[in-house]
Amino acid sequence: MLSRKSKRNNPHNRDSLLDMIPQLPVPAGPLIVLAVLILLAVIIISWMxxxxxxxxxxxxxxxxxxxxxxxxxxxxxxxxxxxxxxxxxxxxxxxxxxxxxxxxxxxxxxxxxxxxxxxxxxxxxxxxxxxxxxxxxxxxxxxxxxxxxxxxxxxxxxxxxxxxxxxxxxxxxxxxxxxxxxxxxxxxxxxxxxxxxxxDLAWLHAERVVVPSDLPAEGGLLRAANASMVRSLPAGLAEPRPDEYAYLVIAGVGFDGETMANTSSKMKEAVGWSAYVFSGMKSLAIERMKATVTIFYPPGSDDVKRVRKRFSPIPRRVTEKIVASQTIGHKNSPTQAIHTEENWQMSVLRARTVLFANCADLPFVKLAPDAVIDDGVLDVIAIDTKGGLVGWLSVAAKIISMGVGLPLGNARKGLGNIVFKQTHKARIDINRAYPVQVDGDAIGTSRTVIARTDPGALAVRVPSRSF
Known part of the structure; x- marks a missing residue:
């Protein structure tokens, strides 16, 4: 799984146990509580x-x-x-x-x-x-x-x-x-x-696309504008792919992608941040993704050594599950390798959403406690829920706790789970197409998403003595 430390517990056994928990009927009360919590966060940040x-x-x-x-x-x-x-x-x-x-x-x-x-x-x-x-x-x-x-x-x-x-x-x-x-x-x-x-600047592109994006990709726009004539890339860094989208804060697939896709410009103009709340409420019932997440590390980097120490090779039963699910074994998938190599590690998971955060401060909340905008890595965040709205309330409580600096506790237990991993590049392959977003812009649906970081790429003006 996407964790900071290896765990002796089998994640699939844990999922099996959780699957045995019945889906609890949830009255309107928790729905109102969740809406009030989110709207309260919006009000607080607007008065900051x-x-x-x-x-x-x-x-x-x-x-x-x-x-x-x-x-x-x-x-x-x-x-x-x-x-x-x-x-x-x-x-x-x-x-x-x-x-x-x-x-x-x-x-x-x-x-x-x-x-x-x-x-x-x-x-x-x-x-x-x-x-x-x-x-x-x-x-x-x-x-x-x-x-x-x-x-x-x-x-x-x-x-x-x-x-x-x-x-x-x-x-x-x-x-x-x-x-x-x-x-x-x-x-x-x-x-x-x-x-x-x-x-840092971050880049994302989608493969095995089902619904294409209506927005032009910045990688293609750079080529159209002959950007290579007026800027100089560091040695070894190639121009972005024509289908890559730039982002600075957070991108993701699943629940957040569907929320952004359902939020219209007219709604945002009318009610501001509350538009995301209303759209998010509609997206809570999104189906859980069955996916593999692959974390990459530059060859020869210290991260590779840490991978060797922290992670065992993927067990045969996991590899078999990947192939059986056709998540990356699909005939249209460009992925060829399904085994562990020294500079990457793969996990099978279920999630409502997987996020790739360059930084993670949202109004009133912080999605990833270690996400820093100039650390050269992305924070991969997998969020899963069970038990209907009870699971989402559990996730909301954990995120709000992080936002106000309270101890998170064990974020991987309960009906609402959050797991983290830091990397320079990550890939998610999904059993079916889900909506994708970059910094709030919906860019269609796909079954494969690849995100990477471009460390120190952007010089930006900030308040004096603010860092």
């Missing part, structure tokens, strides 16, 4: 104060500013470089008023108005980022929701130029994970005067 930053001396020296206070009388002897803004035109209620406000603040801070590019349905920000890079920008800002942010980030990765964020979406998950202000003035102050932090 936003962060502000003081400009660092290094940033001031770079900009040529003499004062550490923001005012409209800042000197105009600043570098020729400009602030470029890549905006999703559907997010601000009044795009022209939004542009005017951003221009006024940029004029005051740098002496120049911002340069503007708008996203399109065909390209939600990746090609625009490549275009902005060609103008040697001071900083490139992504103005929109998490979808816009991840698309722009794909173009900015490995470019040598910093990226800033103007949160204008429903979740603004990356902004929250980085401690960015959620106000326009505060976000611009950080983007121009904050410090630069290197964070």
């Amino acid at each position: 104060p936003t962060h502000r930053t003081e400009p660092s001396p290094e940033a001031l020296a770079y900009l040529g500013l003499k004062d550490e206070t923001f005012d409209e009388t800042s000197p105009d002897d600043v570098p020729h470089k400009r602030v470029w803004v890549i905006a999703n035109p559907t997010k601000p209620n009044n795009l022209e008023a939004f542009k005017a406000q951003v221009n006024r603040i940029c004029q005051a801070m740098t002496g120049n108005e911002a340069q503007w590019l708008e996203t399109t349905v065909e390209d939600p920000g990746t090609g625009q980022a490549i275009e902005a890079i060609q103008h040697e920008p001071l900083v490139v800002l992504a103005a929109g929701g998490d979808g816009t942010v991840r698309a722009v980030a794909a173009g900015m990765a490995h470019s040598g130029y910093p990226m800033g964020i103007i949160p204008a979406g429903t979740g603004n998950l990356l902004a929250r994970n980085l401690g960015l202000p959620l106000t326009l003035e505060g976000a611009l102050e950080v983007a121009v005067l904050g410090e630069t932090r290197r964070i």
Whole structure:
């Protein structure tokens, strides 16, 4: 199983025992409790104060500013470089008023108005980022929701130029994970005067696709924009596949994918974060996945040595179960190996959802206690429930406990189970197609999902002295 330590208990025996527990009839009471807990979390996070930053001396020296206070009388002897803004035109209620406000603040801070590019349905920000890079920008800002942010980030990765964020979406998950202000003035102050932090970018692609995605993949957009002409990748790192999607916070398959697929833009505009709550309630009954999860480690890395110490070879009975389930033995599967090798480890599991987290802070909760956005690894999180809503209430209690810093206890026991594993690359093969999502964007359904990390790929502006 996906665990931090080897367990002597057979996971299949444990599942068998749990399967003997009858599915408990659940009255409306627990449903109301779960809804209240989630809505309470939404209310609490909406009232949390936003962060502000003081400009660092290094940033001031770079900009040529003499004062550490923001005012409209800042000197105009600043570098020729400009602030470029890549905006999703559907997010601000009044795009022209939004542009005017951003221009006024940029004029005051740098002496120049911002340069503007708008996203399109065909390209939600990746090609625009490549275009902005060609103008040697001071900083490139992504103005929109998490979808816009991840698309722009794909173009900015490995470019040598910093990226800033103007949160204008429903979740603004990356902004929250980085401690960015959620106000326009505060976000611009950080983007121009904050410090630069290197964070990881993550990539995901699907195979054995059943329902294709309506969204363009950032890997393909990078090739279309000739990104290799304006950025330099580290030695040994290839350009992303044409079908790879970039993300910065969390991706997954199963319950979370179905929740995102069922959440419409109109619903998010109408009720904000609560839209995910309502869609999630509808997705609670999603069928449990029968899957194999394969954890990969770079050849010769220390992780390989830890694998040798921690994990035994996959028992023959497990290998036989994998083949019998046709999870990876399916005739259309590209997977050939079904045995353990020194740099990877495979587990069979049942789960409602499997997540690949680059970081894991959500409003009020933290899904993975060890997930850090610049540690070079992904946190794979498998969540399973039994007993109907009782199982989901058990999972909710464990997640909320982690979010407030309480001991989690044994997360692998009970009707709601959570297991974790860290890796550079992971793959899940499933018995049938399930919905997939990246940073809140649904990207169709598939039976195979591969996620990987791109360590330190993105330079992003954060509040001064925040890390």
